[in-house]
Amino acid sequence: MNEKIFYCIFIGFLIFIIVIGFWRTPITKYKPINDTEHAITDLFIKYINARNNRDVEQFLSTLDKNCQYMVDTDLIVSKENLKGMLPDLWMQNDDNSKVFGSCMTWECMNENFYKTGMLINPKFKILGDYADVRFQFVAGVFLDENFFQLKKENNTWAIISFLRPMN
Numbered sequence: 049m050n051e052k053i054f055y056c057i058f059i060g061f062l063i064f065i066i067v068i069g070f071w072r073t074p075i076t077k078y079k080p081i082n083d084t085e086h087a088i089t090d091l092f093i094k095y096i097n098a099r100n101n102r103d104v105e106q107f108l109s110t111l112d113k114n115c116q117y118m119v120d121t122d123l124i125v126s127k128e129n130l131k132g133m134l135p136d137l138w139m140q141n142d143d144n145s146k147v148f149g150s151c152m153t154w155e156c157m158n159e160n161f162y163k164t165g166m167l168i169n170p171k172f173k174i175l176g177d178y179a180d181v182r183f184q185f186v187a188g189v190f191l192d193e194n195f196f197q198l199k200k201e202n203n204t205w206a207i208i209s210f211l212r213p214m215n
Contacts (some may be wrong), residue, residue, distance in 0.1 A: 070185065075167040084174050088181060091205050092167055100164040104134045112199055112206035124211075143188060167194070177201070 075093055080086035091110055098106035108131055111117065115127040119137070165187030173180040177200040185192045197209040 072168045073170070075170055075183070078170055084179075085172055088172065088174075088179060088205050089170070091185070091198070091207070092170070092181070092196075095207070096165070096167050099138075102135050102138050104131070107134065111208055112201075112208045115206070115208055115210070117207075117210045118212060121212075179205070 051135070063141050075089060075096060078089055094106065095110040098110065099102075107125060111127045111130070113127060116124050116128075117127065117130050118124050119130070119133070125133070164187050166182040168186055169184050171182040179198040181196045181201075182196060183194045185194050193213055195209075195211045195213075197205050198205050199208045200206075
């Protein structure tokens, strides 16, 4: 009897993993429905590529000059402050030391060993020159919700706020 329960749970887990594996739309494969979504999608491709390649200047170029960026659950910083924290903030876990508490929110706890990730399953809410965009950030088995607010100024979109849900 216990063996049957084990096999049922194991098969259920495998089905779950397969479904989750195919239920992802990376931002690089997302098909925008209009020109505005296309411009925003391009911004986020630039954002995630810069983050994954540790390109500070490219990363900061996706942020508005007045951006408020959540670094940790207790710390939201300006673009200028974030500029002073990078790339050290990204690099501190590259030696796999698992330092806890001072890494960027999505890089804490489970994700320490994942140096790159992707934004998946975008959801857009666009109102004129402002937009709310929600993604899931995935790195290995780590999955986290990401919330962005954007503003269009001089025909260019930029991130004005990055947050994640408080646990």
